[in-house]
Amino acid sequence: MKLGWIGAGKMGLPMLASVLAAGHAVSVFEPQAEARERARQLGATPVAHAADVANGAQAVFSSLPDDAALLATAGIILDAAPAGLIYVDTSTVSLQASATVASAAQAAGVQYLRAPVSGTPVQAQARALTTMVSGPADAYAAARPLLALWGERIHYLGAGEQARSMKLVLNLMVAATAAMMGEALALGSKGGIAWQDMLDVMDTSAVASPLLKVKTASLRERDFRPLFSCEQMAKDLRLILAAGSDKNVPLPLAALASQLNTASIAQGRGALDYIASVLTAEATAGIGPVQSPETMTP
Known part of the structure; x- marks a missing residue:
């Protein structure tokens, strides 16, 4: 198929790589030169303007950072879209912004799929993402083989x-898990449990989950390099709390997770992975610097 792609960042690039590996011809617009070059090396054709990705395309995909980017990008794509185009956005954005795009897409005769994904860049590279989709059922049927290229778990x-709501549901659970792990590990450290022993027990206990195991793997090495930063989590928590307010759903745990994440940012950890909640909890509990992984006992 002839496809268009906008956004080749941390998540967009490995997803794009899977599409290219399947043999599709993809025009890509990416404003960052380094990411654009990586996409070119994978086999994509860089274009100078976002509107160019829609030229002759059967479907256009986007992976974008926020509401403003979606609204701006969608406006460009819809203006340039050929009749019958399928537009698939994989971003995490608000229900309101997405609904605005849906209305504009309908007026332009474009079939608009909301297709946010759940997973990390590592899972994207492994083609193990989960995709949540809502929009026209016939467009979903047509696009499903493409969505499956980055993961067979599609709902x-x-x-x-609905897909936008589901992504916020999942990210609320992710944020609460990070807050829980920070407090639990601080409590265990103050209780005299060796760091690696705590992580071993967590990994084999009833509370173990795929998310927890991903995070304990990095915590073993005290590795806080960002797969998804505290700043990015702050954006998603704002979306979650706004959705709760809009739907009259009290979200006290989300509000607390947001405050704890804000504390991480205030203490200079905004660019670290959101599991830096562990560092924030340690600082709050008065736990001193942690030793190297070989002798690690907080």
């Missing part, structure tokens, strides 16, 4: 904004 949830 069609309805014709409206």
Whole structure:
């Protein structure tokens, strides 16, 4: 197929790589020169303007950072879209912004799929993402083989904004898990449990989950390099709390997770992975510097 792609960042690039590996011809727009070059090396054709990705395309995908980027990008794509184009956005954005795009897409005769993904860049590289989809059912049927290229776990949830809501549901659980792990590890450290022993028990206990195991793997090495930063989590928590307010759903745990994440940012950890909640909890509990992984006992 002839496809267009906008956004070749941490998540967009490995997803794009899977599409290219399947033999599709992809025009890509990416404003960052380094990411654009990586996409070119994978076999994509860089274009100078976002509108150019829609030229002759059967479908256009986007992986974008926020509401403003989606609204701006969608406006460009819809203006340039050929009749019958399928537009698939994989970003994490608000229900309101997504609904605005849906209305504009309908007016332009474009089939708009909301297709946010769950997973890390590592899972994207392994083609193990989970994709949540909502929008026109016939467009979903047509696009499903492409969505499956970055992960077989695909859930069609309805014709409206259900996929956007589902992504916020999952990210609320992720944020709460990070807050929980920070407090639990601080408590265990103060209880005299060796760092590696705590992580070993967590990994084999009833509370173990795929997310927890991903995070304990990095925590073993005290590795806080960002797969998803505290700043990015702050954006998602704002979306979650806004959705709760809009739907009259009290979200006290989300509010607390947001405050704890804000504390991480205030203490200079905004660019670290969101599991830096562990560092924030340690600082709050008065736990001193941790030793090297070989002798690690907080």
